[in-house]
Amino acid sequence: MPTDNLADLEQQFQALKRTNLALDLTRGKPAAEQLDLSNALDGALAGDFRTEDGTDARNYGMLRGIPEARALGARLLDVEADDVIAAGNSSLTLMFHVLDAAQNAGLCGPPWRESGAKQKVICPVPGYDRHFALADALGMELPTVPMTDDGPDMDRVEALVAADPQVRGIWCVPKYANPTGCVYSPDTVRRLALLPAKARGPFLVLWDNAYAVHDFEFPAARLTPLLPLARAAGTEDGMALFASTSKVTFASGGMAFLGGAERFLADMEKRLAILMIGADKVNQLRHARFLGPRLEQHMRAHASLVRPKFEAVRRGLERGLGGTGLAEWTNPRGGYFVSLNTRPGLASESVALARQLGVALTPAGATFPHGRDPEDRNIRIAPTFATVEAVAKSIEVLALCVKLAAARSSSAS
Ligand SMILES: Cc1ncc(COP(=O)(O)O)c(C=O)c1O
Structure with a gap:
């Protein structure tokens, strides 16, 4: 890289520093206008607490959830209502309980811990940091496999599963993966099933369909349903499906769903019964009444708010980094994230430089187990919470910082 280019980039950097930016692209959170779309949840019940089967939603019981909430979950998970437990406010909590039950209590078989050795859960990378933290918190090892545009590299996954008897599961975000935004191909889904x-040994496909209905470009991508393939192969007890309305209605104020075959759900019901007498059925009822008749239309309204932000990311990256050979990025058609890969060794420096300019980005490495990206290349961009203008400015800054990091490293070598 010529020195005058470095000097020019340093100058742009200093000029931006003087503008005292305070921008934040770290958070995969819905923006306030998205939350406003669900304000009618407040008061949706208007004093009528009877579920469609006549149950009083205000009282204890019905650990599998009320029928209309299970039917809503079935739409998100692409299964039948009988294949669903409608639960509390967080799918992440359900993921914890599934892994904890499998490890310590037994889920469709003896507890994993009886084998004595450490369990391992395959982590496609880049991936979702909370998945990795959750399995790590339960003492599991986190072998990685690369993500491709079709989902996890299945040759690597199958080789790991065949070679190592301690591999017990795999994390999946099958539609609009966090953070690459890819949708698993039909062949990937078939192989996972x-x-x-x-x-x-025992094995769980941890199918976190957090972005099942979060399309922002149409026609929407279609994900091959997992459970019928598993049923046809006789592997259905090894399927753990998750979804929630966290990014449909209110984040942490929505409801979560667990899907799977009857034996799996019955074992999980027994486990959950130790923790609670029933989830919040009043919240389930208001969600079912509010979303039931308008889910598609509601998600279209989200799409109208979210799409311009992703377009701003795309335009900014193309303008700032297109043709430089310094980075490549994903162009998702839904979900919450864009994944940017810089040339190896540049990600943490780029994120640190952006911070100096007042732009907060997800820490480099966060998309890898233990926060360590061995090639130091991946940066997760989360544009939904900021305004379109803030997204555009932040991406301009990020692009400059990637170029400056590259120029500084070339001039130092
Ligand atoms: C892939 C994925 N799963 C789960 C969650 C959190 O889900 P919940 O709010 O239902 O616990 C998120 C939030 O960002 C996510 O990206």
């Missing part, structure tokens, strides 16, 4: 039959 077969994994429990190939594993050398």
